[in-house]
Amino acid sequence: DAGVTQSPTHLIKTRGQHVTLRCSPISGHKSVSWYQQVLGQGPQFIFQYYEKEERGRGNFPDRFSARQFPNYSSELNVNALLLGDSALYLCASSLFGAGDNNEQFFGPGTRLTVL
Amino acid sequence: GEDVEQSLFLSVREGDSSVINCTYTDSSSTYLYWYKQEPGAGLQLLTYIFSNMDMKQDQRLTVLLNKKDKHLSLRIADTQTGDSAIYFCAGPWGGSQGNLIFGKGTKLSVKP
Numbered sequence A: 001d002a003g004v005t006q007s008p009t010h011l012i013k014t015r016g017q018h019v020t021l022r023c024s025p026i027s028g029h030k031s032v033s034w035y036q037q038v039l040g041q042g043p044q045f046i047f048q049y050y051e052k053e054e055r056g057r058g059n060f061p062d063r064f065s066a067r068q069f070p071n072y073s074s075e076l077n078v079n080a081l082l083l084g085d086s087a088l089y090l091c092a093s094s095l096f097g098a099g100d101n102n103e104q105f106f107g108p109g110t111r112l113t114v115l
Numbered sequence B: 001g002e003d004v005e006q007s008l009f010l011s012v013r014e015g016d017s018s019v020i021n022c023t024y025t026d027s028s029s030t031y032l033y034w035y036k037q038e039p040g041a042g043l044q045l046l047t048y049i050f051s052n053m054d055m056k057q058d059q060r061l062t063v064l065l066n067k068k069d070k071h072l073s074l075r076i077a078d079t080q081t082g083d084s085a086i087y088f089c090a091g092p093w094g095g096s097q098g099n100l101i102f103g104k105g106t107k108l109s110v111k112p
Helices: none
Strands: A005-007 A010-013 A019-024 A031-037 A044-050 A053-057 A064-068 A074-078 A087-094 A110-114 B004-006 B009-013 B018-024 B031-037 B043-050 B055-058 B061-066 B071-076 B085-091 B106-111
Touching (some): A019 A087, B004 B085, B009 B018, B043 B071
Antiparallel strands (some): A031 A087, A064 A074, A087 A110, B018 B071, B031 B043
16 A cells, blocks of 8 residues: 655755645545744644644734645645745645544655755 | 753664663643655654553564653664664644654664
C-alpha cells in the first residue's frame, strides 16, 4: 500500500505569490493534518481536517487555508507569500479525527522556497 | 502553550546505547510518540507509549515514561550508523490527537 503522498516535492515562489500544496492520505484514513517545519525546528501544527471539516487550526495567519475533498485528499493554500513561509510542509494522515491512539503517518513533505 | 524540551545533539559510537531525553509541561496527554527524521525526508513514526505505562520495549528501542517528572526517554540499543538522524518526541498537547506538539529534535550522530 502507498503511504502518504505529497506534491510537488519542491517549489520555488517569489514574495506575494500564491501556492497550493497537495496531499493524499493512506487508503482508508479519513483525517489529514498539515504541519510547517522551518529549518532547525520541530514541525508546527497548521490544520487538521476530518471528514471534510476543519477540526483544528494552529496559530497561523489567515493567509493559510486548507480543504479536504470527498476522497479525503487535501490541499493547503498559502496566499501573499512571505520569505518566512520558506519551510518543509508536511502532511500527516490518520484513521480518525480523534481518539485514544490516533497515530499520524507523515508524507515526505513539500519543500517551499520563497525568494 | 506547551513547552517540550529536548537536548539538541547527541554523539555516540557504533554499538553503544543512545539515550534521547524529552521533558514536557502538560500532563493531560494520553499517547506520546517518538519520530525519526532522516536528512531531506519526512517523519517516520518509531514507537509510542500510553501514559499509564512506565516502559515499552520494541526490539532495539526502549521508551521510558516518568509521569511525575514529565520526562520521556528513548533508548536505542546497539546503535548503528543508520540510526543517525533527528529524533522528535511529540504529544497531543495541542488539544486533539490530530494536533501534535513536537520538541525541537535531537540530532543523533553515530561514529564508526
